[in-house]
Each structure stands twice: as C-alpha cells, then as structure tokens.
Amino acid sequence: MRAIRIGAGAGFSGDRIEPAVELAEKGSLDYLVFECLAERTIALAQLARRQDPSAGYDTLLEARMRAVLPACRDRGVRIVSNMGAANPRAAARRVAQIARELGQQGLKVAAVTGDDVLELALAENPPLLAGTGRLCDLGTDRILSANAYLGADGVVEALANGADVVIAGRVADPALFLGPLVHEFGWARDDWAMLAAGVLVGHLLECAGQLSGGYFADPGVKPVADLARLGFPFAQVSADGSAVVGKAAGSGGRIDLRTVKEQLLYELADPSSYLTPDVTADFSAVRMEQVGPDAVALSGARGRAAPDRLKVSVGYLDGFAGEGQIAYAGAQAVERGRLALEIVEQRLALTGVAVDELRRELIGVDAILVGAPGHALSTPGEVRARIAARCATLQAAQAIGAEVEALYTNGPAGGGGVTRSASPIVAIASALLPRARIRPQVELEVA
Amino acid sequence: MKMRLHEVAHARAGDKGDVSMISVIAYRAEDYGPLAVALTAEVVARVFEALGLQRVERFELPALGALNFVLYGALGGGVTRSLALDAHGKTLSSSLLAFEVDWPTAKTEGA
Known part of the structure; x- marks a missing residue:
C-alpha cells in the first residue's frame, strides 16, 4: 500500500x-x-x-x-x-x-x-464562547484581530x-x-x-x-x-x-x-x-x-x-500587566518573603495605585497551587516573592515592579535579585462563525 | 491504604483557554481499575480547590489505562490574560501526582 x-x-x-x-x-x-x-x-x-x-x-x-x-x-x-x-x-x-x-x-x-475574518466578525457580532456577552462587548477599539481556524x-x-x-x-x-x-x-x-x-x-x-x-x-x-x-x-x-x-x-x-x-x-x-x-x-x-x-x-x-461553524480567535487589548520578583534565602526566608509581599501591597494602596486584579505568592511555596494544603513538601531554603497585577494603565502596571525594586533598601532583610516587567495584555476570546462565509484563498509565488 | 499517585501513574497537562486538561495514565494495566476507583472527579476537584475551579469532568479510557480530567476555570481566566506564574498550568500534572489517594485493596477492588 x-x-x-x-x-x-x-x-x-x-x-x-x-x-x-x-x-x-x-x-x-x-x-x-x-x-x-x-x-x-x-x-x-x-x-x-x-x-x-x-x-x-x-x-x-x-x-x-x-x-x-x-x-x-x-x-x-x-x-x-x-x-x-x-x-x-x-x-x-x-x-x-x-x-x-x-x-x-x-x-x-x-x-x-x-x-482573517475581522470585518466579518465585527459585522456578525457573534456571542463569545466563554462567559457572557458578544464580540463587540470587548470594545471595538480594543479588538486587534479575528482569525478563523x-x-x-x-x-x-x-x-x-x-x-x-x-x-x-x-x-x-x-x-x-x-x-x-x-x-x-x-x-x-x-x-x-x-x-x-x-x-x-x-x-x-x-x-x-x-x-x-x-x-x-x-x-x-x-x-x-x-x-x-x-x-x-x-x-x-x-x-x-x-x-x-x-x-x-x-x-x-x-x-x-x-x-x-x-x-x-x-x-x-x-x-x-x-x-x-x-x-x-x-x-x-x-x-x-x-x-x-x-x-x-x-x-x-x-x-x-x-x-458547521468554525472557531474564531479574537485578539484584544485587556489592560496592562505589571510584575515584580525578589529573592530571599536562608533562615526565615519564607517569613521575610511574606512580609515583602504584604508591604508591597500596602504601599500600592498607600500611593493610590489602582489594580483590577492582584496576585501575590512565594515561588517555591505556593505560586503554583496558591496555598493548597498538602502541597508544602518541605520548608524551602530560598524563595522568590512575586507580585503581579492587572491594571488599566501602563503607569500603574509599572508601579508594581517599582515597589518591588524599592524593597532593596526599604524592605525586609536580605532581599536580592529583583526582576520587574510591565506590558500590555493581549488576550484571546473565542466565538463561532458560519463556515459558508469563510473561504481560503491560495496565491503562488515563484522563486 | 494510601498510595502516592506518582508510584502508579504518569500524567500530562494541556490547556485551552481557561480549561486545563490533565491525563493520568496507569503504568500497569492492572492498576487502572483501582486508579479509576480512587481518583474520581470529586477527588481532583478537591486537590485543586485553591485554583477556584468551576467544575471537573472525567473521561475514562480503559483501553489506554487512562483517565482524562477536564478542569474548567483552572487557569486564572486563560493563558493569555492570567497573572499566574504558570499560566498554561503545565505544572499541574506533576502536582497531582504528588498527592496520596485512598487506594482500594484487592478485596474492595473486586467488590
């Protein structure tokens, strides 16, 4: 055969x-x-x-x-x-x-x-597959792309x-x-x-x-x-x-x-x-x-x-993500890491940094399973404190990492190795469109 | 008796949007039966309770000696917008294998 x-x-x-x-x-x-x-x-x-x-x-x-x-x-x-x-x-x-x-x-x-079905998707405005609402509810000025599979x-x-x-x-x-x-x-x-x-x-x-x-x-x-x-x-x-x-x-x-x-x-x-x-x-x-x-x-x-309908991935801008990390090691590493997370969150509140969603965790302790009991396999000798937030503005997102960096001189003892980032969030939502409206085209280029 | 899943099974995690899929596969064909008794959707939902799951679905594949778990709402809103360190949930498979389950003895298995 x-x-x-x-x-x-x-x-x-x-x-x-x-x-x-x-x-x-x-x-x-x-x-x-x-x-x-x-x-x-x-x-x-x-x-x-x-x-x-x-x-x-x-x-x-x-x-x-x-x-x-x-x-x-x-x-x-x-x-x-x-x-x-x-x-x-x-x-x-x-x-x-x-x-x-x-x-x-x-x-x-x-x-x-x-x-590329962006025009069709905006015109049809189909319901989104997860959650509630329709495509245009994402905000037509924030939608970047719509591509059918x-x-x-x-x-x-x-x-x-x-x-x-x-x-x-x-x-x-x-x-x-x-x-x-x-x-x-x-x-x-x-x-x-x-x-x-x-x-x-x-x-x-x-x-x-x-x-x-x-x-x-x-x-x-x-x-x-x-x-x-x-x-x-x-x-x-x-x-x-x-x-x-x-x-x-x-x-x-x-x-x-x-x-x-x-x-x-x-x-x-x-x-x-x-x-x-x-x-x-x-x-x-x-x-x-x-x-x-x-x-x-x-x-x-x-x-x-x-x-009979094809899945469409819609890319849209969904605010900004800011993140900062700092490491602690040795005796009481976990305790100092937790203190660092607490004071960063307090300082964000004190300085009026608005966040839509915030996550704080110790890498090495609870970053993967967010505090699930039964997962603390042993006490780590070193941890990284991580704080991440979704913000409406780039400025607010940048403030997250800035507060973590400030822990060098204003935080718990022995914090080192800060990394920080802030960037726009490009998120994806899904919807369905009728197959009959979507046609592949082929063009040939000869070297 | 208690059994650490890592002793009897291997696993792989995948993701689609805000859904994590975790396969759990018995190394030996004879362990599939007890595994299917021990590792229900309810047990997996408890293991990952802290993720704020919506629900867990389980699919059985006895010919492969495998269970496939589908965890809805496991990924903090989905890979593309999650704030999680591991936005894909790639680490969840090994996390699951670290758990101990109530392993049916031969007697209860046949019952």
Whole structure:
C-alpha cells in the first residue's frame, strides 16, 4: 500500500531548529510541517504588521527556511507551515526571496489566506464562547484581530497547484498535516474515518518533540535517552489511514506507548469528540502497538461530520500587566518573603495605585497551587516573592515592579535579585462563525 | 491504604483557554481499575480547590489505562490574560501526582 511520510519540524513558534534539519536530512520525508502559532501569536503579529506592512509573520521564518530549504530541495521534501501568522503573503514573498538567494530558482511558494475574518466578525457580532456577552462587548477599539481556524482545504489546493512550500496563517494545527494526506491519497472530504485518521496523525505530531520524549522525562521513573539531542517525530501514513510514528535513527528521545498515550490525550476534553474544521474525530477507540524501537503503530480513529461553524480567535487589548520578583534565602526566608509581599501591597494602596486584579505568592511555596494544603513538601531554603497585577494603565502596571525594586533598601532583610516587567495584555476570546462565509484563498509565488 | 499517585501513574497537562486538561495514565494495566476507583472527579476537584475551579469532568479510557480530567476555570481566566506564574498550568500534572489517594485493596477492588 502506498504510504507518505510526514515529519514535525516545530511544535511552537520558538521551537528548536536543529531537530527539523536532522529530520529533513535523515527522516526520508515527503513532507515537513512546522506548527508555529499559539493562541495569541496572530494578535501579536497583527500589532507588528500595523507598524510595518511587510511584517507580521513568524520572526524565525527566515532562520528556519535558510536551515531546512537546502535539505528539503535536495530530497524533494515539501514544506507546510502556519508561519505566515498575520501576513502569509509577505511571508511567502520572503521565502521565495530566500530560495533565490540559495540558488533555488523556480521554487513554488504558496500563501494561504482567508483566515482573517475581522470585518466579518465585527459585522456578525457573534456571542463569545466563554462567559457572557458578544464580540463587540470587548470594545471595538480594543479588538486587534479575528482569525478563523481554517481546515485543510487551502493547504490541499496549494499542494495541487504544485507548491513546494505552503505558508498559511491560522489553520487548525492538525489540518496542516491532514492537507498533505488528503492531497496524496485523494480522501473525500466526507470520508470521516480517513479524515479522522489524518487528524489523529496531525494531533500527535503538532507539538513535535512532545511525541518523541519531550515534556516527558522524570529521572529514574520515566527516563528519556539523550534528551539533549531530542529528535522530532514523523509518521509513516498509509492510504488506509493507518500510521506508524517514529523518529530519525540516532537522534535522542523516546517513542513508546507511554509517550504516545500522553500526547494522544494532550489538550483533549472529551476524547470521543475532538472538534476540528475538517472532521469531528473520536480517539476513544484508538489502538496502539509498539512495532519496533521508537516505533508505534496507530489505528482505530473514528470520525463524524465536521461542525458547521468554525472557531474564531479574537485578539484584544485587556489592560496592562505589571510584575515584580525578589529573592530571599536562608533562615526565615519564607517569613521575610511574606512580609515583602504584604508591604508591597500596602504601599500600592498607600500611593493610590489602582489594580483590577492582584496576585501575590512565594515561588517555591505556593505560586503554583496558591496555598493548597498538602502541597508544602518541605520548608524551602530560598524563595522568590512575586507580585503581579492587572491594571488599566501602563503607569500603574509599572508601579508594581517599582515597589518591588524599592524593597532593596526599604524592605525586609536580605532581599536580592529583583526582576520587574510591565506590558500590555493581549488576550484571546473565542466565538463561532458560519463556515459558508469563510473561504481560503491560495496565491503562488515563484522563486 | 494510601498510595502516592506518582508510584502508579504518569500524567500530562494541556490547556485551552481557561480549561486545563490533565491525563493520568496507569503504568500497569492492572492498576487502572483501582486508579479509576480512587481518583474520581470529586477527588481532583478537591486537590485543586485553591485554583477556584468551576467544575471537573472525567473521561475514562480503559483501553489506554487512562483517565482524562477536564478542569474548567483552572487557569486564572486563560493563558493569555492570567497573572499566574504558570499560566498554561503545565505544572499541574506533576502536582497531582504528588498527592496520596485512598487506594482500594484487592478485596474492595473486586467488590
């Protein structure tokens, strides 16, 4: 049976580049997919694009492309990515330019757009998914971006047009992997079982190293061999949807039933109802079997019709966050840390700094579980006192860190190592829009 | 008897908006039964009470030896606006494994 091999080149925008190069060179790949868009990355990229119309795509696009294009061109590996962020056209032009500089004249680079639905979202004003209210209640002057999660259609069309590199904006993460499979195998867009099998592959690969031993190691209990040289995973997918996941020979990491189970359930709510723009996937009856060293076979994904509305991520400005931290060590470190937190809060009140929400905690004691009983495993010999607040103005947010810094000379004994920050909060809300109103567009750029 | 979850299971935490998802997976197939008895949604809700959760939902995956917990309202308003040090809640999985639960003996397990 015909099979296609797809590799994962990145699991987030700041991911390591070396494992992607290793996979392109040694993975016998047909496709290499880079998933680089977190929830709010597009909103931040939109801010960058407002400053500079030729910006707004992934800041590591250039470094990644220079690193992998030579190996991919030599071996005929096609690239798919959402590194276009808020500006896929500009990103595609940049990739074509880099290809020319590398002597790869004729390389075809596609831009997939259509995910930017800001105008439609403002006009439709749909209800927000969490909480109450409608989209425009966020404040139309504070809304930065609205991007729909596109399915695989745009990627499929780009590949059918002969693209060697496909650069999209917001596309559902698994759809970046499903696109090549639909293109290669000609799966019907209502063949729910096959689409679910492809989404399973995409879901497992989209976080790259998290399938192959990243986010897993627990010394002595869950060891991972040569974690420093963690290799990124690939999937060998057959036309019947069955797949075997693995990694490049000689790379570090680990792929077995334990790593695969953890990633299968990662970020899922109901495993029998995973909503994507292409299919509603059911992973509850997935079967897995270790078929070799660092090789696990998967089958049994089931699928139902895709939802008729698409999820839209709305980025909006939500005030400012201010933060300060200071360290205490030795005898009574916890007591001095708590005193520091108390007086900072008192001084903020005394000087009339208005905060909408405030958090104070001791890192090393209660920063993660905010004082839950049963979690104080032992008395720490050192702590960092941390205070963070949401404020309406940048000035107020800056005052948080300033008061923490002032603890050097005006606070408890032996406080050191202050860090402080203040920045606008770009928050994300979600809504649904009718699928029929959202269409991907594909443009081709030739190097 | 008391059992520290870390002895019998591994776990991974993920997030979507203000929701934390935590999988808890038995190392050995025979431990799934007792784990499913011991680690109910109510127990997990108590463990993470201080986070101010709205509710906890549990999904059972016996074929994988796994439980999947969905913690609504766990992330201080969501990754993008939370003031928390660990806004994603990535550390919650290991925090959960540090807990001791009432582990059913073989007798109560069969009962």
